[in-house]
Amino acid sequence: MNVGVAHSEVNPNTQVMNSRGMWLTYALGVGMLHIVLLSIPFFSVPVAWTLTNVIHNLGMYVFLHAVKGTPFETPDQGKARLLTHWEQLDYGVQFTSSRKFFTISPIILYFLASFYTKYDPTHFILNTVSLLTVLIPKLPQLHGVRIFGINKY
């Protein structure tokens, strides 16, 4: 198990989101999730959209902002062990294309969800709260910040 044997990239996790086809796969994955939710007969269209939004934001929060470190041992002697995947992207350089894409995509989902739920108050509150949980950790001011010591080690 040799990380980085064929390239001098110390942490391959930083370049995963930049690779060819990742954005397309991500969009297709969200689309698939939505179709699955739409095909369950109990959910009406607004409920399906809100559920898509909430589940997508939950998944994004867990995989990008909650899980820390890398799934393989890296030769950088543990510099990335306490960093979440979002903080590891592009070695911490802010405003790269992947970061912009992943910031914009929950916003687009939010617009679509609020349109299809016809701006109903309950759905609106749910969608907004879930959008905030996924947008706030992406701010550059919160790079490496752990509020109340949650998820520190």
Add this chain to the structure above:
Amino acid sequence: INHIVHNGGLYKRPFNEAFEETPMLVAVLTYVGYGVLTLFGYLRDFMRQWKIEKCQNATEREEQKDFVPLYQDFENFYNRNLYMRIRDSWNRPICSVPGAKVDMMERVSHDYNWTFTYTGRVIKGIINMGSYNYLGFAQKEGTCQEAAAKVLSQYGAGVCSTRQEMGNLDKHEELEKLVARFLGVESAMTYGMGFATNSMNIPALVGKGCLILSDELNHASLVLGARLSGATIRIFKHNNMQSLEKLLKDAIVHGQPRTRRPWKKILILVEGIYSMEGSIVRLPEVIALKKKYKSYLYLDEAHSIGALGPSGRGVVDYFGLNPEDVDVMMGTFTKSFGAAGGYIGGKKELIDYLRTYSHSAVYATSMSPPVVEQIITSMKCIMGEDGTTVGKARVQQLAENTRYFRRRLKEMGFIIYGNEDSPVVPLMLYMPAKIGAFGREMLKRNIGVVVVGFPATPIIESRARFCLSAAHTKEMLDT
């Protein structure tokens, strides 16, 4: 994408390199594959934590559960969940000399690759496409073996000392003169381990205040040596001369980062053939850039010495250039010569300096005498000095094998990376499942290959790597 040669005037022969981009559908399916494996990994971890499934990895003892953990268990995620499933394609024990055909001990696993048991059967005659046996010198009969056996009975197997103390044999002096003559440089020095040659000598050549420009895909030994030296490292895109030129210009114009002083030395680190890509360095352009910007060139010919060039003298011979242009020529004897160890060749002052200041000269034991004799015999054979044309025949056989193999694979429709003339042939498989399946199917057909996947390569570029040898006959390649 086929690279168009911009400085076409410098090249005396066509330079065809191709790195086809991953087809989009394949990339999407690869990501889906990894995603599914990740989700299943989380599921299995969950079951292991709640004791529904037995945990077969090493765990802490009960009384140590409250201590600060030694390892982060997420770092083992990939190892546990993906690597263990296809682990039987690596670390296979072989029990004969790794020539064109090799014998392998058969292993089975009853618990999905967590443990292996030997059935006791030996699979004989596996066509060996994984050893770096470019000229076929890994054999147990022949002149090399007889000479090595004679030296073994005369000098013994161990030297028990470093080069600077009692370990400098007359065989070492003979070998160094021979290597210098082979390469066309003034003098050379040999070391017992190829990896150690790179990692121990780069710190002796550059230090703090120097700049190292290294290729993206340089080997771990070069990266380690560069980091140990304490110099500033900048990376240029693989084999991309525009990127290298831009970096050189920036370095000379801006100087050191904070103080703006000029750099003490600029060293360009490249390899002759890159073992994972199969691409050959654009040496004429690198030498032109080096002369224009007055920097030094360190060429690591680990895979290309003996394998390229009309007389087997490596990548300098392949392009028809002057070996005096390359400041430090480094190479290993492990690949084409069937021995072990590395060498560094260059001007006499440089080698004399390295004899006193290099770490491996002072601290590492010198090469063992039978190994030295193997190198001497095989090198003389390649140069044609032992009176036969066996060496030249082997070099030509390797070139023919390379061209034939690449042409046939392309006709069959596979995506092959790298230069047309390199004996390292990476065949792209992309999806994680194909890595395991390819390794096992090849073994069923009695062919042994090396497969690599993420994270050793970028995520959508996992591959199987074939290393061709002069010992392969056409029938073997046809299978």
